[in-house]
Amino acid sequence: MAGKHIKIGLAGLGTVGGGLWSNLERNRDLIESRSGIRLTIPMVAVRDMAKAKAFGVPADSLTTNWQDVTRSEDVDIVVELIGGVDTAYDLVMDAIDQGKVVVTGNKALLAERGAEIFKRAGEKGVPVFYEAAVAGGIPIIKALRESLIGNHVTGIYGIINGTSNYILTRMTDAGLSFADALKEASDLGYAEADPYLDISGWDAAHKAAILASIAYGSWVSIEDLHVEGIDGLSLSDVHYAERLGYAIKLLSVVKADDEGRIEVRTQPSLIPNEHILASVSGVFNAVAVHGDSSGESLYYGSGAGQDPTSSSVLADVVDAAYAVDTHQRGPGFVPHGHYGEVKPIEDTVSEYYLRITVTDQPGVIAGISTALAAHGIGIRATSSLKPGEMKEAGFDEVIFVLHASRYGTLLAALKEIEAFDYVTAPVVHLRVEQL
Ligand SMILES: NC(=O)c1ccc[n+]([C@@H]2O[C@H](COP(=O)([O-])OP(=O)(O)OC[C@H]3O[C@@H](n4cnc5c(N)ncnc54)[C@H](OP(=O)(O)O)[C@@H]3O)[C@@H](O)[C@H]2O)c1
Structure with a gap:
């Protein structure tokens, strides 16, 4: 017929x-x-x-x-x-x-x-x-709109830009610098002629805004997105993260707090190696959705092409x-729910990784620890592991992994730490997501 x-x-x-x-x-x-x-x-x-x-x-x-x-x-x-x-x-x-x-x-x-x-x-x-x-190619919209319709979404964690993921994978696995990994991605046709949207994080942020809108019921404004790309990431952070048991991924995070405020942020983040998202490599994408009934479900596949x-x-x-x-007439997105206000980034809470470049002298760790403690920020681990090639005579790098704190509080502590005369460069800080 x-x-x-x-x-x-x-x-x-x-x-x-x-x-x-x-x-x-x-x-x-x-x-x-x-x-x-x-x-x-x-x-x-x-x-x-x-x-x-x-x-x-x-x-x-x-x-x-x-x-x-x-x-x-x-x-x-x-x-x-x-x-x-x-x-x-x-x-x-x-x-x-x-x-x-x-x-x-x-x-x-x-x-x-x-x-x-x-x-x-x-x-x-x-x-x-x-x-x-x-x-x-991953049917994540259908999963969120239809398969998970009976759930309150408690969090979405996505690796949703294949170009960035390819670059980070090559930095980790082959030890390429960011510039060399980007060139390789361009030569292989994975990166656009102008890779700005990919490496600045904005392509992933656009997708995160769409996921957040479906999950929480009001269309998220682009001005409310927090976006950090991988363009400033150094190879030494990839190495340190690896030694601490983490992979660095460009991660988009969408979640709501008890007051109904949502956070929609995209940034390079440390993910524990034992979480399945840490093993998503190359140009592949994956999105983990946490629902109050479904628990965690993972959607993995080709994110482009x-x-x-x-x-x-x-x-x-x-x-x-x-x-x-x-003659179905639903518009494809129906505003719903009491969510809507996007949380200021300063109010979001994460664990953090810090890389601090200092002059090699006594009292450095104690001084930094005291400054963090004064802001109520606890230290989970410290390390001064150095990939040999990173060390320059007279300078040292110290690594801290911090307990969860408010981002605004962390920034205030970092401002004080950067004013110490033995701190010789802006402090590198990355989020650690426990997922
Ligand atoms: N490529 C992917 O893997 C991928 C993945 C997910 C989503 N998307 C989305 O899919 C859309 C298309 O992406 P794409 O990769 O297919 O882009 P593309 O290869 O650049 O194709 C766009 C095509 O549209 C044509 N075009 C531009 N303006 C036009 C106009 N006013 N009238 C008629 N044709 C016009 C272009 O013509 P010319 O060739 O003459 O410029 C080009 O052939 C984008 O929104 C992209 O974000 C792409």
Whole structure:
């Protein structure tokens, strides 16, 4: 029996859009036999016609004007895969206004303008799907929105930027400097020509904002995100962490406190080697979700790339097709719950790792310990282990692992410590997450 025919308008035929086109060509019959829906793409908006023809898209399906897609009578679902924020926003809003069901993989767009998009989608009764926006091929959005719907989420811990994870893995395993590991990631095509969004932490932060919004029910504003990248990380910290029994990962943390304030932060963090997230290496992504009933569940896989990402887009397209078929009108994100206020970063609480460069003289450890104690911060471990190559004559590095303290309190203590005449460089401080 022939399935119901649902038609897709695709904007953008680059890495992910091209993958969607090819994978739908390959698996169209399989999808139809599983879903009862026949999917075709009668309209594709591109910037470069020549590149598009290489995919075998018929010339009469191509346009360079995206409004031909959003306004077409022959399109039920609009898939936005052009990337960027401004044009993508206009395109998605126009599609919603035309009553088209929308699929997008655009994390920057959702992080920056998701509140407006879902508000309009709610008003117009148009679903918006966005599985590919977080962790590429890993179905984490569906897991949070559907599989874990019966849970209060108590925490989300994600390694959600493959480029950073690749760089950190190579610094750890091969002893490469940050610059050399970044160059290798670029040469292998893992890093963008401009790697800023990856290494500054912002790509992961955009995804963390989306996860936080779904988990806690109000769209998190981009201004409230705390973001630190891996660009300032030194090889010596990777070595010290390893010797102390930790791996350094760019970790996105989302959790709520008892007053309903949420923290959404992305930063290089020390993770105990015995936690499964510590062994997520290379370009892979993983997200651990803690639910009050489910306990910890882990989602692991390819966080980017043509096929994994277009697999998620295709799953969204099938859900979108069901929505078209059944006239389902949920917007894709429903504001709910009493959460909303994002906790100031100074109020967040973690354990910390400190690397302090000092002149090698008596009383140094005692002086630093006293300053920390004066702020009520306890020391869990100290070490002056030095990778040989890091030591310079007359200077030493001391390492402290601290008990949990408020970040604002730690910063106040560090200000005093940095004023000591034997402290010769800004103190390096990284969070230690016990997960
Ligand atoms: N790549 C991944 O692994 C991945 C993973 C998860 C999510 N995503 C998201 O998926 C989206 C697409 O990423 P991508 O990697 O596929 O990017 P991409 O390879 O740069 O593809 C984007 C395509 O859109 C075209 N385009 C740009 N503006 C257009 C416009 N106004 N009208 C028509 N076409 C336009 C570009 O044309 P030109 O080639 O002529 O510039 C390009 O072919 C982004 O939002 C990205 O964040 C990507």
